[in-house]
Amino acid sequence: MRPFLFSKSSAANQALAKKNSTTQYIAGGTNLVDLMKKHIAEPESLVDITSALPAKIEPTAKGIQIGAMVRNTPLANDPTILAKYPLVAKAVLAGASPQIRNMASTGGNLLQRTRCPYFYDVTTPCNKRKPGSGCSAIQGENRMSAIVGYSDQCIAVHPSDLCVALAALDASIKIQDKSGKMQSISFTDFHRLPGTTPERDNNLPANALIHSIEINENAFAKNYAYVKVRDRDSYAFALVSVAAAFNLNGDQIVEARLASGGVAHKPWRWLEAEQYLKGKTANAATFEAAANIAIKDLRPQTHNGFKIPMLKGAIETALQQCLNP
């Protein structure tokens, strides 16, 4: 690790006042400490924000607010989350290990970096790590890489499970800036596609902190599923994952949500498939048709063509599981 100065802030505005281009904030540290060990993150000063941000899950007028410092385990065990937003708990428990879930924060989950092997290997070119150096994955080992929304500069995928559920539930992110002003960004606008600036993962302004996540009341607490396909049964990043939810009137789907991880640089919503599901009968034929719509325009890399049938199966399985969560 490169040497750094360490300080602790007990309030968000205090932490924001310390921010400059060589400062980084640390919460759970599960991703950042690792990146620092590998000299991928090299902050010259580190600010501990574990006491600076809310660590509570609280009801709001429209739904629920999850403080940025709520750790993964209490989030997945929270009675209100389990009763009203169970998709969130399901996605959290699909990710990482119990030890990491005890450490990792909600805000940090949103800001974690890709696990693309070339991003982690500092001896190879990577546009995300070193802008302009090139993308090693495009010509290299890319079985974990993106199949949609990528650019000729970066084919990395976003690693979070929680974010897939939050994207599906149309959550929003409350951001606090230096002046103390709060601003709300819709979840699907938060993470970016790589385009020509793959070094930027999201639209969080440089002088701001994630304060909390908000989810509005919804009708998706009864029929929901999170399906994650990975190289081993547990404790691995997704090859593909699917968050699915719908509400039913009899056997008719009123509204559906469908999102995926492991496919793109950001949590990916299958909007056309969601639109198709509206008003249809919830059965295997409908689910297959929706999956076919989702996979129709995907462009895999040299080593991950398998992700397309895998995704199709995962979508059908997830929608089927929604009937019996």
Add this chain to the structure above:
Amino acid sequence: MLGALAFIPRGVKAFYEEVKNFIVPQKEQLPLTVSINKKSYAIKADTRTTLLDLLREDLNLTGAKKGCDHGQCGACTVHIDGERVLSCLTLAAMVPGKEVTTIEGLANGDKLHPMQEAFIECDGFQCGYCTPGQIMSAVACVKEGHTKSVAEIKEFMSGNLCRCGAYNGIVESIQKVAAK
């Protein structure tokens, strides 16, 4: 001639070491008071020190193991305020004010913790390198109540790898303690 060539790289390296003092940020030593196994230690540590290195290198508590040092193997698992965490990804600077329990703090004097006894009885280890992490994780797994089935135990022990493959004995140990 060859001697002169050998001198150049050394000179370059020495020059680099000199320059690095200017371009590398200042190192900071923090005075830390940490509580490990209910004992308080006052110690000075570089900001970069992880809890794992503090335990092993500074406090001579070598029970927690450095397997991967990247949060992938679980060999460094300890408890902070009763919850299992990875000490290799925890900065020592963030530990003051919290209670750390390591494998050394599990037994009551010479009386082993029931999980330690179960690991011996059920052959829960072979080489023993992952064992301190496995046991710390197993104790937490039982406390959390994630022992309703073999599948649940495996899911909630997935953060601890064992390259000897003692998994069956580990699962058995956990079942044994959970049944008590």
